[in-house]
Amino acid sequence: MLRLLLIEDEEPALDQLRRFALQYAPAATIVGECQQVSEALEFLRQHPAPDLILSDIELLDGNVFQLFGQVAVSSPVIFVTAYDSFLVQAFEQNGIAYVLKPVQYAQFAAAMQKFERLRQSFQGAALQQLATTLSSAPMSAYKQRLVSKTRQGLYLLDVADLPYFQLRNGVTHALDAQGRAFVLNETLSQLEAQLDPADFFRLNRTEIVQLSAIERLEPYFNDTLVVHLRNQPVSLTASTHRTPRLRHWLGLK
Incomplete structure (x- = not known):
């Protein structure tokens, strides 16, 4: 069963993300919905890592990339955003796909298909090793x-x-x-x-x-x-x- 975490601060966009996710994978479970970086940080600290994160970038309390400096994120991320200026950072921070708003279902489905292809290519021990490597990687400190x-x-x-x-x-x-x-x-x-x-x-x-x-x-x-x-x-x-x-x-x- 696919376990999803949604990170989005605008209700209409969050509702669309939820609908698209369940349309693509009706058996999926949405394990959490966060509207702020602080909420996502708390969720990831207190719950098992989801299979996939669907995330906006600009949130109510800041940029979601701040999250990666405060907690080890082992889940792949599909970024869904209105901005095209974060592409490089997205793929430096667990990003596997980058979908621009306004989101069309075909774009969303293509990103999900990419996730499934990557998921199928890492089976058993290899997938576990990848998750372990990501979760044990040292967290980046803020610039001093x-x-x-x-x-x-x-x-x-x-x-x-x-x-x-x-x-x-x-x-x-x-x-x-x-x-x-x-x-x-x-x-x-x-x-x-x-x-x-x-x-x-x-x-x-x-x-x-x-x-x-x-x-x-x-x-x-x-x-x-x-x-x-x-x-x-x-x-x-x-x-x-x-x-x-x-x-x-x-x-x-």
Whole structure:
């Protein structure tokens, strides 16, 4: 019997995922449904690993890739998302298929068929060995330092000393307390997965902020929030899509 874990924060999308899963495999059992990274983390810590995880990437409390830094995930994952920018990360983190929203059943079924082909190719001891290897692999730690390469040499940056990160002309920059900008090789999405979600939050497509750097929040147009930083001459704005997550992250109603 196929045991599935669903991770999706939007009810219509979760309902569709559930319907598609049971349409494809009527005998399957949905062992859990999670809408947040924290819920998925708790589930995987307390329950046996499911046979397959069907997961969105952007969730209410952050990016699902944060999950892989906090718990050993031995299950294969089919990622179902509206974003095409996480493809590389998906296949670095147990991903076996990547389905873009809006999801058509034919796409979903093709991903499930790929899972079944892979499953059939690993039988008995080989499958058990694969699961053991994945579950015993060391969990990646969140980044404590970053490296900026310049003509003058390498700068070692302590993550705790960086109030925010910003995408400028397609290039990721780390900003320090003095307002100096350091070019990074990582994309903003890669940084989001590498930084501790308890300390850093992605405000929009171009900016990530550190919690300790926030001085105050100001309501703005269309229920968004302007984020004023401590001892910084700049202010950042949370996107409409991410403002509810920011409020939740900060414990605001």
